[in-house]
Amino acid sequence: MRKYHRYLLMAALPLFILVTLALHYPALHAPMYIDSVYQLELKEHIFASGDLFKVLQIASPRPVAMTSFYVNYLIWGMNPFYFRIVNAVIFALTALVATVAFILILGLAGPSESANAPRKQIVGLFLGLIFLVHPIQTYFVDYIWQRVGLLCCFFYISALAVYLAVRTGRIPYKVAGYVLCMVLFCLALASKEKAVTLPGALVLAEIAFFWDGWKNLLKRMGVFVLILLPLLAMLSLVERPHGVGGESLGILGTIAKYYEASNLALSQVVITQCRVLFNYLALIVVPIPSNVRFTTAHVVFSSPLESPIIAASVFGALAILATGIFLIRKRPLTGFGLLFFLGNLAPESFFSPQTLFFAYRANLPMFGLLLILGDILLVVWTRTGSPGRRKWYFGASAAALLAVLVILSLSAVTVAKSKLWKDPVAFWTDIVDGLPPYQENVEKRSMVDRLDNLGVALLRQMRASQAVTNFKRALEINYLYIPSYVNLAAAYMALGDTAEAEASLKKAADIDPQSSDAQFALGEFYVVQERLSAAWVHMRRAADLTPSDPRCLNGLGKVLLRQGNPSEAASYFRNTIAMSPGFHEAHYNLGEAYVSLGMDQEAAGEFRKALELKQANWQAHNSLGLLLAKSGNVRDAAEHFRKALALNPDNWRVRNNLGVLLAKSGNFKEAAVHFQEAVRINPDDISAKKNLERIRSLLGSQSVK
Numbered sequence: 001m002r003k004y005h006r007y008l009l010m011a012a013l014p015l016f017i018l019v020t021l022a023l024h025y026p027a028l029h030a031p032m033y034i035d036s037v038y039q040l041e042l043k044e045h046i047f048a049s050g051d052l053f054k055v056l057q058i059a060s061p062r063p064v065a066m067t068s069f070y071v072n073y074l075i076w077g078m079n080p081f082y083f084r085i086v087n088a089v090i091f092a093l094t095a096l097v098a099t100v101a102f103i104l105i106l107g108l109a110g111p112s113e114s115a116n117a118p119r120k121q122i123v124g125l126f127l128g129l130i131f132l133v134h135p136i137q138t139y140f141v142d143y144i145w146q147r148v149g150l151l152c153c154f155f156y157i158s159a160l161a162v163y164l165a166v167r168t169g170r171i172p173y174k175v176a177g178y179v180l181c182m183v184l185f186c187l188a189l190a191s192k193e194k195a196v197t198l199p200g201a202l203v204l205a206e207i208a209f210f211w212d213g214w215k216n217l218l219k220r221m222g223v224f225v226l227i228l229l230p231l232l233a234m235l236s237l238v239e240r241p242h243g244v245g246g247e248s249l250g251i252l253g254t255i256a257k258y259y260e261a262s263n264l265a266l267s268q269v270v271i272t273q274c275r276v277l278f279n280y281l282a283l284i285v286v287p288i289p290s291n292v293r294f295t296t297a298h299v300v301f302s303s304p305l306e307s308p309i310i311a312a313s314v315f316g317a318l319a320i321l322a323t324g325i326f327l328i329r330k331r332p333l334t335g336f337g338l339l340f341f342l343g344n345l346a347p348e349s350f351f352s353p354q355t356l357f358f359a360y361r362a363n364l365p366m367f368g369l370l371l372i373l374g375d376i377l378l379v380v381w382t383r384t385g386s387p388g389r390r391k392w393y394f395g396a397s398a399a400a401l402l403a404v405l406v407i408l409s410l411s412a413v414t415v416a417k418s419k420l421w422k423d424p425v426a427f428w429t430d431i432v433d434g435l436p437p438y439q440e441n442v443e444k445r446s447m448v449d450r451l452d453n454l455g456v457a458l459l460r461q462m463r464a465s466q467a468v469t470n471f472k473r474a475l476e477i478n479y480l481y482i483p484s485y486v487n488l489a490a491a492y493m494a495l496g497d498t499a500e501a502e503a504s505l506k507k508a509a510d511i512d513p514q515s516s517d518a519q520f521a522l523g524e525f526y527v528v529q530e531r532l533s534a535a536w537v538h539m540r541r542a543a544d545l546t547p548s549d550p551r552c553l554n555g556l557g558k559v560l561l562r563q564g565n566p567s568e569a570a571s572y573f574r575n576t577i578a579m580s581p582g583f584h585e586a587h588y589n590l591g592e593a594y595v596s597l598g599m600d601q602e603a604a605g606e607f608r609k610a611l612e613l614k615q616a617n618w619q620a621h622n623s624l625g626l627l628l629a630k631s632g633n634v635r636d637a638a639e640h641f642r643k644a645l646a647l648n649p650d651n652w653r654v655r656n657n658l659g660v661l662l663a664k665s666g667n668f669k670e671a672a673v674h675f676q677e678a679v680r681i682n683p684d685d686i687s688a689k690k691n692l693e694r695i696r697s698l699l700g701s702q703s704v705k
Helices: 003-027 035-039 041-048 052-058 063-076 080-108 116-133 135-141 144-167 174-189 193-209 214-238 250-262 266-285 308-330 332-351 366-383 390-420 424-433 444-460 464-477 482-494 498-511 516-528 532-545 550-562 566-579 584-596 600-613 618-630 634-647 652-664 668-681 686-699
Strands: none
Touching (some): 003 080, 003 116, 003 390, 035 144, 041 052, 041 063, 052 063, 063 144, 080 116, 080 135, 080 144, 080 366, 116 390, 135 144, 135 390, 144 193, 174 193, 193 332, 250 266, 266 308, 266 332, 266 366, 444 464, 444 482, 482 498, 516 550, 532 550, 550 566, 550 584, 566 584, 584 618, 600 618, 618 634, 634 652, 652 686, 668 686
């Protein structure tokens, strides 16, 4: 590549970043979803502990990705906006590296006339732009957790590009080039395990672009194997099922666990994935809004003879594989592209069968399909004639216009899909609307999970009746699904139906007495209902089932505190903090225990620590405000009460506390406003009513507005 071309590519990086930010801007401030919540947001206490080793244990096979999340947190906290900003920058870099790789590969194959060199660079840039704006990339930028896949893709394509550059002599220092390639491969593998396919891609590149006989190919394959085997052995030492704690099960044990969770046989997965393959093709080739969905559910087939559709799908998948093998030497770009696509789709499709389709699985495989498009474009361009013909200029203009329209169309779909992330209800409704009609052989887990996700989103928007409908739909499909019972109970509580809430939680505990989540939820329910003996029984059971879960110790402490035993409760909270120093709720609860023990100074320290760990803790602001008011620090107390109200404006207790403080300071009019609001929110609040009457008597007949 010429020197000025390198400068052009470097100059393109800011443009790529700006385009990425513009396309995904609607989603930047969106909340976290799915694994972003479970592995990041709900484990903020682990990040806050300052222990990188504990952070790495969240996903031990992926230390590079977890380190990037940790650095992100250290700089900006657990703010989704900044996680997505970093994702956008990494993705722009990935698209730029992909553009370089496209240009390198196109230069190795296709028409060899000298006039085609600029064409290949233009086509490579066009492919890079498609990669940049394609709607599938919403799952690399907007889905925060998929930074694991994004980093894998970046290092994977970088390693491929470096290898090609060494093989073509663009990197003259071969040893340094190959070492760099190996380092990039290790970084890809330490970001996400699917990078294990890279040696296979390099073998395909050797066959397609550098063929020099079987003997040399086997030598290179031997080197690849010698590098890969120790890496796989190291990976197996830390590999465990995603999202599960405990000891490593190794690679094979992890895959077996995934199949156990899916309740599918390997033959069912292989046959069904032949059908799912064409969903991925449609997602990439025809990315209209109805095709671009985060996930969906599929009919599970046990035999290719079950229906004409699955028979055609199996035949079609085999035909694609056979075509790739046949063309790998005859039409290198297309053959390599097809096999690259299939090879990089296979690991997650066959080894993680709990969910048969996730859109983000196709991000890296799409690179191969774009090479096929590049092959087609070069053939068409070469055969349209030379620049000397007048018609050529009209054709070139038409092609340029078509290219712009393609980029704009893809961008429009990307923006539309990014907008969905702003509203969790809209996001999950789009997915639920794409689910097939339920039948016995549809994968239940996917349908139940999506209905449950939509129900939770509705519940958070105070649409409890609609949430109940979705949770019930989920339980009709799988009456054994514990999370839906727990969430259904929360929806009933929001509706004020405590009897149904309790029945739902008891049902969950009866179905699976070993479910820590069900026992914990029952304990929390009984705490709210002030049935503290029952709460203790279920919290104790949850703690016995999962002794490493700090929530359970914290829950036991809350029961003791409610029972009027702050000294023993404080012991539980301290043990919780020793187990998880960044658990903000335990610090808050320990502060409340210290208040009950008359240890105001220690309590204030715990409230401040809770706020340091999570600024959005309105209870800690309120409790700290009470302590500050008690000590005579009116200004700081009022500030904390106001912060509590900003986070929870409908809390009548906080309004009453602020009103009392303002009244003591002589600010009667504003105090009256807060008392009046407290009474409006809770007409049974006798204290606020009395305070309001006193203020009105002080103000005389002046009305309070």
